Amino acid sequence: MTRGRCVYCGERSGFWASACGDCKKLLARVEELRGRVGYGEFLDGLAEAGVAKEKILVFLKADPDGKGSIQDQVTAEMTSELMQVMGLKGSQSAENVKQIRKSIEKETK
Numbered sequence: 001m002t003r004g005r006c007v008y009c010g011e012r013s014g015f016w017a018s019a020c021g022d023c024k025k026l027l028a029r030v031e032e033l034r035g036r037v038g039y040g041e042f043l044d045g046l047a048e049a050g051v052a053k054e055k056i057l058v059f060l061k062a063d064p065d066g067k068g069s070i071q072d073q074v075t076a077e078m079t080s081e082l083m084q085v086m087g088l089k090g091s092q093s094a095e096n097v098k099q100i101r102k103s104i105e106k107e108t109k
């Protein structure tokens with residue numbers, strides 16, 4: 001992590017801040033929306049934060065902790081919820097989703 005750069009989008013964030021103003025706004029929306037809405041509504045909710053769509057996409061794909069991107073984490077939560085609703089045991093972790101997504105990306109290339 002480079003000091004002064006946003007860990008999500010890489011833009012200047014100020015000396016001590018690890019995320020820029022836009023990404024902080026997006027993070028707050030993520031906390032508000034996650035677990036409550038479907039993926040489409042989730043993206044709409046992020047768009048309401050007033051941040052450029054390209055930046056939202058960069059934000060969603062960023063993986064500052066190496067635990068899976070925001071997109072992977074939210075997908076994992078939604079998948080786990082769906083599995084529970086359907087009466088299936090187990091849950092998806094963000095790492096799992098990341099692995100699955102990577103293997104799909106490899107196959108489709």
Ligand SMILES: [Zn+2]
Pocket residue numbers: 006007008009010011019020021022023024
């Ligand atoms: Zn940022």
